[in-house]
Amino acid sequence: MSEHHEADAGSPAGGPGGASGGAGAAARDRQAPDRQARAVRLGGRSAFALGLVSAVGVVAFGWPLLADSASGLAHSRDAPWLFAVLLPLLIAVVVATIADTGLNAKAVAMLGVLAAAGAALRPLGAGTAGLEPMFFLMVLAGRVLGPGFGFVLGAVCMFASALLTGGVGPWMPFQMLSMGWVAMGAGLLPGSDNLRGRGELALLAVYGAVASAAYGLVMNLQGWTYIAGLSSGISFVPGDPVAENLARFTAYWLATSLGWDLPRALLTVVLTLTLGATVLRALRRATRRAAFDVPDRPAPTAD
Template identity: 70%
Template sequence: MTPAPTPAPAPSADRGAAAPGTAGGVAGASTGARRQARAVRLGPRSLTALALVSAVGVAGFGWPFLAPPASTLNAHAQDAPWLFAGLLVLLVGVVAATISESGLGPKAVAMLGVLAAAGAALRPIGAGTAGLEPMFFLMVLSGRVLGPGFGFVLGSVTMFASALLTGGVGPWLPFQMLSMGWFTMGAGLLPGPDGLRGRAELWLLAAYGFLAAFAYGTLMNMAGWPFMSAMASNISFDPDASVPANLARFLAYCLATSLGWDLGRALLTVVLALTLGPPVLRALRRATRRAAFETPVTFTGHP
């Protein structure tokens, strides 16, 4: 007598169901593994805090240029530390809002600490050597992989930690934190975060790092240029001069004081992005997958 064939098991509609013998399954795990997760999700409060600190930062950079020529604000460099202190408080508020709203877990906070420590340790390597600062390379790649939200927090925290390490705490520190936060956040806003890979991605990051390195130096020049001594009359800010005249003065100031530093920083970022970029990007993406940042996990019972 021929035995009746054993019916094949019906396919499960829930592809996240667990294998036999397990208590439950994780739905969407394969999709989450393929997707590039973002460590920090920007919710309404985080976006509001970022917009506020960015607006105050722009005002901090720009108020000396908008003040009336007869105003004593243009002549009192000692007023700047009060503004810098306010910016520092707002930056702390951004970090607190982002962490509280996104629900960062221990792995995400640990990754933030590790990357910030690595960036802070890289900064003294090139400090004082023609602007060769390898930390900018790490910030570009980190912002690319982990997204704009994590990028802003990471850039600001890294600059703060490096200032503590190098003794660079001063009224310029909040501007450095803002500029580095924008620098790293910009890398997270580059196109093709999920699909662009290989040499094309490396050249994109290298080009961004080159341009953003000059942008960082320009922002830091703007923070101190209006408060230059009047003795440097040829390149200092003149509230009575026209906008084109002051732009020419500012360009001369940048060429005379920071071109070498900015160029060295930009070229080193390009070289490191093209040579060390592939292994560092793989390591960062592997770490985000293991941490499963923002991957939706649902447990379903075995039928």
């Protein structure tokens, strides 16, 4: 009851605002929701934009394996830079989501808080064996707030952290897209309305481990083409058969990235299992109190 009294401290005791507001907040907190609130509900335009940028992203990451020797793309040294146009598309997804689903002030505020928290977490371990605690927060936030909010959060969080750490470059759009996929995938996991407790934590831990490792895998695929000039046994060879380039990439990933991806996945699992229950409760309480499904009403004006 102490939390409800603190929440009602802004209204006079016994006044109509304090009584009705406190009762409503208490009722929402006591109620076990069967249907989880979504801060952003994907509409037609935003879903199409999200699908489009994801499709372009798959091509952008996989072009070294997809391009044949006869294509100009296979012989282009500029292909990775050309795909950096993903950044405007990501921004377009955010704009389309806001325009199509009515991202209200409460959702914007939560987006800002979580993006700032994720951006602050990233530098804490990024220089030590790939340990990045921001992944567990993105997974839990995507789980609670849904795939649409999760994608926007992942992209904005990675953009903010790049500005914070000075990591701005042609790789940044790929990082934004990949982190958006990580958080969006958590929002698409089954049982969002009824799976709770240890079962949910186990599901999120497994997903977090896979997503954390997959993030490193796809980001290495994006950067792999840059070492073509080294002419080593793990370099990308434009136009070579897919099987040969895939074998070289696998060797490249094992040699350069696996030692970072596994600790990142392990840290995500540990944080999810130890702190996940507390963070999930806090996020769900915040979504209930924010009442995202209830549209904002303009303040009454004096006659």
